[in-house]
Amino acid sequence: MIDELRRLAEGVAGASTASPSNPAGGSQPGSNIMVVDDQPANLKLLEDLLTSLGHSIRSFPRGRLALDAAARHPPELILLDINMPEMNGFEVCDRLKADEHLAAIPVLFLSALHEERDKVQAFRSGAVDYVTKPFNLEEVRARVETHLALYRARQIERDILEKTLHGAVEALSDFVHLASPVLAERSVALRSTVVHMAAGMHLADQWQYELAAMLCLIGCITLPAEAFENAYVGDKASAEEMQMYQAHPEIGFQLLSRIPRLERVAGMIRLQQVEAAGAVGDETVARGASMLRAAQELDRRSMRGVPFQTACDQLRAAPGKYPAAILQALKNYSPPRVQFGVKRLTAQQLLPAMVLEDDVLTQDGGLTVISKGVTLTEPLIERVRNFGRTRGVREPIQVRVPQSSWSMLQGLAARPVAGADQIPG
DSSP states (O other): OHHHHHHHHHHHHHHHHSBTTBTTOOOOSSOEEEEEOSOHHHHHHHHHHHHHTTOEEEEESSHHHHHHHHHHSOOSEEEEESSOSSSOHHHHHHHHHHSTTTTTSOEEEEESOOOHHHHHHHHHTTOSEEEESSOOHHHHHHHHHHHHHHHHHHHHHHHHHHHHHHHHHHHHHHHHHHHOHHHHHHHHHHHHHHHHHHHHTTOSSHHHHHHHHHHTTGGGGGSOHHHHHHHHHOSSOOHHHHHHHHTHHHHHHHHHTTSTTOHHHHHHHHTTTOTTGGGSSOHHHHHHHHHHHHHHHHHHHHHTTOOHHHHHHHHHTSTTTSOHHHHHTTTTOOOOOOOEEEEEEOGGGOOTTOEESSOEEBTTSOOEEEOTTOBOOHHHHHHHHHHHHHTOBOSSEEEEEEHHHHGGGTTOOOOOOTTOOOOOO
């Protein structure tokens, strides 16, 4: 689970670090600028000016063409004329700002209109600046460079926030692993289902739904392990256990709501048990909460032995309780089944994703270093090795190894320990 969370956080940070014209995030000379004007002479003038400054320019005589091109390859700045046929500049800007993928692109209006009301309307539609015709080329150059610099500064600020998110996610995931291996295992199962839902529904910002699935049970760290297991499956829990379980979404919300850019994720987690989550104002939060609720119900039924698609059919038979689009996205989906092999290894042979079959004890047996059932992560492996250097740990350590990870062991030099499996070279 920790590796998935790290990959996810790094992916989010990478997406925000990269500029729209340079998705890889690397540095490039100049910027990707779009110019929209129905006058060929104006297009040629601006193309020559901005190209001479080292920028990459795309020109369009119609707003509709510009919107289509921006959707395929977003620019870093748009210079937009107001008076154009078919669709004027105000309409184009309104459509840009209504698209969550394009809304952050700065728009600089170009127009022969000098009335104060035109300038006010331009800014109300979301423009960052306004340049009147005929152009003063030095003024255009200065304004373009200023707004590109501001745009890049916002990207840097966002990158800092994403790095903060990355660190917070790592700490939280480590905490979940140490607190309860059962929670970690269920969170991985929920993540797989929600990721498939989001992909099947073609949702934007899918990382939010994925992260919500991986952290939706974090509030359950306050429950005794037995209480969580009884309440989660739902057929053995006492009234007191159910009451504790029903409080976990609010606890999770409180843990996550103050982390930058996790406000929506926290909202999804808070509403995950609410059947009428669609009544909240934020459509993304409502959808995410419904996805979490459906994924958990499917996971519970699977744990009781109900085949996954049969469980989906059972949920479809309760009209209005679960959104049809969510269940439709799971058509033909089956949760992945990981094949494990049992191995007896030294501390030096341990790898992430292995699952402990027994407690890891100090050499004298006086302390449990890590409890059985825990999925190993890099920090946990380092903990075992540190105890090995100081107090010693009992070896060999029995673990379940995913077949996908076993190949990584090939060629490792095994330190001979009585009873440990020898790794083939």
